[in-house]
Amino acid sequence: MARIGLVAHDDKKDELVAWAKLNRDKLALHELWGTGTSGGRVTDGTGLPVTRLLSGPLGGDAQLGAMIAEGRLDALIFFQDPLTAMPHDVDIKSLTRLATLYNILLAPNHRTADAVLSVL
Numbered sequence: 001m002a003r004i005g006l007v008a009h010d011d012k013k014d015e016l017v018a019w020a021k022l023n024r025d026k027l028a029l030h031e032l033w034g035t036g037t038s039g040g041r042v043t044d045g046t047g048l049p050v051t052r053l054l055s056g057p058l059g060g061d062a063q064l065g066a067m068i069a070e071g072r073l074d075a076l077i078f079f080q081d082p083l084t085a086m087p088h089d090v091d092i093k094s095l096t097r098l099a100t101l102y103n104i105l106l107a108p109n110h111r112t113a114d115a116v117l118s119v120l
C-alpha cells in the first residue's frame with residue numbers, strides 16, 4: 001500500500017476526478033490524502049476515502065510538504081494548471097521542490113499519473 005497525495009488546481013479538478021474514476025480500483029489499494037477541495041472532489045466522484053487536509057492555498061500544500069519531508073507520503077498526483085497564475089505560487093513551488101528533494105513520485109498531469117500508478 002502506498003500513501004498518495006491528490007491535488008489539482010481549479011481548472012484541473014474535473015480532470016483529476018475523471019482520472020480517479022478511471023483508476024478507482026487501483027487507487028482503492030492505497031492510502032489517499034488530498035488538499036481540501038481536491039480531496040473532497042475525488043471522494044464525491046469515486047466514493048473512495050481521502051483524508052482531507054486544509055485547502056491548498058490555506059496551508060494544505062504546506063501540510064503535504066511536511067508529510068513528504070517526514071517520509072509520510074510516497075507519491076504526489078498534482079494536476080497543475082500551467083496557464084493560470086496562482087496567488088499561492090510560493091506554496092506550490094515549496095511542495096513540488098520537496099517532492100523533488102525527497103525523491104518521491106510526482107505526477108503533474110494524467111499521463112504521468114498513469115505511469116506512477118503502474119509502478120505502485
Ligand SMILES: O=C(CO)COP(=O)(O)O
Nearest residue numbers: 008035036037038055056
Ligand atoms: O490549490 C491547490 C494546490 O496548490 C489545491 O487546493 P484545493 O484542493 O484545496 O483546491
